Amino acid sequence: MKYSIKVPCCKSKLKTIRSFVDDTLGQYIISDIDLNMLVLAVDEVCANLIVHADKENHLSEECIVLNILVRKNTIVFEVIDFKDHGFDFSNYQEPKLDDLIKSRRKGGLGLMLVRRIMDDVEFKTTNSLNVCRMVKKMPVVNA
């Protein structure tokens, strides 16, 4: 099954995205804690895109598309945005928690969470289309 939503690129829409993931996967037998983790991972990726869009002042024109593909033993999430630059995952180095604490930084945890929650995370850019594809391997059964 494939489920999709398109939302404007603004922080106030994060709740809409979370509710969509919650409602969509709520149709399947997934524990409350696991479901919250999946919602969190999607929220983190979308928040990252939106925060950068905020900085660039493109608020109302840009949108994010979220696709959820539910298969028998896998859930695939695709977060698509249409900016002209993508996230360079190959150069990403995970920060150390101690360093973040010492420097009193508030950011830097989002991608760490995503990598721990999902089994596979990849970012691809083709023709001004940035796709973050996250895969979670888990048995999926209708509720």
Place this chain on the structure above:
Amino acid sequence: MINITKESEKNIHIIKVEGDVDAASSIYLDKAISEALSLGQKRVLIDCNQLEYISSAGLGVFMSYIQDFENSDSRFVLFGLSDRVAGVFEILGLDQLLTIVKTKEEALIRVSNEI
């Protein structure tokens, strides 16, 4: 949607967080903790009984004050986390770096004993 209320009981400052702490709302949590520190509060409790969701933005707020609370010899305790919220703290091991207890009574004992 987030709602933050503050109250004081016998030199103990309690910040009650209700709703979702995400990239849009974490600024309000940040402000409440920053105000408590700037007022010189030495015992700060965070009531999470009505906290429904937290993302990295909220975790980052708590994390960014660990050093300040240590430096000012203050005590900072979170209580009342649901299993799903507690799970988010556990992913990165933040539950080991912050003081998290189940009930308000336990939290009051922790801050009262330690100063």
